[in-house]
Amino acid sequence: MDTATHQSDxxxxxxxxxxxxxxxxxxxxxxxxxxxxAVARFYLDHSAAEETVQDCWVTVIDAxxxxxxxxxxxxWLHRIVANRAKNHLRKAKREVSAxxxxxxxxxxxxxxxxxxxxxxxxxxxxxxxxxxxxENDALSDCLDQHLAALPExxxxxxxxxxxxxxxxxxxxxxxxxxxxxxxxxxxxGRQKIFLMVETFQETGEC
Amino acid sequence: xxxxxxxxxxxxxxxxxxxGPMDRVSVKMHLMMCGHCRTFxxxxxxxxxxxxxxxxxxxxxxxxxxxDERVTESLNARNSGNGNSD
Ligand SMILES: [Zn+2]
Numbered sequence: 259m260d261t262a263t264h265q266s267d268x269x270x271x272x273x274x275x276x277x278x279x280x281x282x283x284x285x286x287x288x289x290x291x292x293x294x295x296a297v298a299r300f301y302l303d304h305s306a307a308e309e310t311v312q313d314c315w316v317t318v319i320d321a322x323x324x325x326x327x328x329x330x331x332x333x334w335l336h337r338i339v340a341n342r343a344k345n346h347l348r349k350a351k352r353e354v355s356a357x358x359x360x361x362x363x364x365x366x367x368x369x370x371x372x373x374x375x376x377x378x379x380x381x382x383x384x385x386x387x388x389x390x391x392x393e394n395d396a397l398s399d400c401l402d403q404h405l406a407a408l409p410e411x412x413x414x415x416x417x418x419x420x421x422x423x424x425x426x427x428x429x430x431x432x433x434x435x436x437x438x439x440x441x442x443x444x445x446x447g448r449q450k451i452f453l454m455v456e457t458f459q460e461t462g463e464c
Numbered sequence: 465x466x467x468x469x470x471x472x473x474x475x476x477x478x479x480x481x482x483x484g485p486m487d488r489v490s491v492k493m494h495l496m497m498c499g500h501c502r503t504f505x506x507x508x509x510x511x512x513x514x515x516x517x518x519x520x521x522x523x524x525x526x527x528x529x530x531x532d533e534r535v536t537e538s539l540n541a542r543n544s545g546n547g548n549s550d
Contacts, residue, residue, distance in 0.1 A: 278539050278542065278543065280535075280536060280539060283532075283535045283536075283539070284532055287528060287531050287532060287535065288528060291523050291527075291528060291531065292523045295523060308527055311531070312530065312531050312534055315531050315534065315535050316534055316535065316538050319535065319538050319539060319542065361473045361474075362469070362472060362473055366472060367469075370468060370469040370472070373467070374467030374468060374469040374470065375467060375468045375469075376468045376500045376501075376504075379500035379503065379504070380500060380503040380504045380507050382503075382507075383503050383506060383507065384506065384507045384510040384511075387513070388510065388513035388514045388516065388517035389517060391510075391514055391517075392514070392517050392518065398518070401514060401515075401518055402518075405515075405518070416515055420512065420515045420516050421515065421516060421518065426482075441476065441477060441482065444476055444480075445473075445475070445476035445477075447515075448476055448508060448511055448512055448515070449508075451511040451514065451515055452507055452508050452511040455507065455510070455511055455514065456507065
């Protein structure tokens with residue numbers, strides 16, 4: 259009886275999926291779809307990404323039988339989505355375009371003097387916790403808008419690394435980018451959010 | 465010597481602990497002397513926390529329901545295809 263006590267929630271969920279349990283699928287769909295969409299959006303536009311994620315869930319019904327748990331369920335699902343999305347791209351003969359050449363956001367780069375010191379330094383120190391900041395609906399909406407406006411590649415990198423807590427190696431693997439290019443994507447995305455928060459704190463406007 | 469602009473370029477690597485030991489020391493030395501860069505790093509960190517805190521989980525409920533439907537359809541099709549005759 260107590261062999262089951264050492265099972266993690268994920269193991270139980272995987273068992274449910276393997277036995278084709280409907281409520282296990284409902285749970286997994288809610289848990290993993292946001293991350294899967296972030297992966298798909300790295301490669302595809304909104305509607306193609308949604309379609310790909312939907313198709314993936316249908317293939318998971320059979321594919322889960324072969325899942326051995328060497329990677330976590332999340333990473334496994336994200337790889338499936340990435341592979342499908344890449345195939346989709348190949349068929350459409352498109353490629354992901356991203357600029358990895360400049361690490362500094364142009365707007366931030368303009369704030370340094372020629373000697374490399376700050377000409378327009380950060381104006382205010384953020385003292386509140388993220389939780390406290392998020393309670394401000396206007397700021398939370400503004401964050402939504404700015405995340406949505408990021409280039410897909412930057413947003414997907416941020417979502418996977420930050421919000422979905424993947425390790426760098428996993429993100430590189432899933433998105434097919436080098437470690438140094440991932441660093442550029444993360445840094446560029448973060449700077450945009452930094453600039454947004456600064457403007458918001460200064461002006462109260464988005 | 466590391467200037468503010470150089471620091472801004474590698475600030476995320478510093479925050480994530482991805483810098484080599486030499487660069488890490490240079491950043492720390494710079495931060496001891498430069499209040500602007502301390503504020504910058506602090507605010508960048510706060511921005512990262514904010515991205516973390518931001519749910520990102522908000523996926524269109526309608527979309528999730530469509531997935532449920534397709535999954536249920538496929539599960540049912542599979543189960544009836546098995547012909548459970550024992
Ligand atoms: Zn400085």
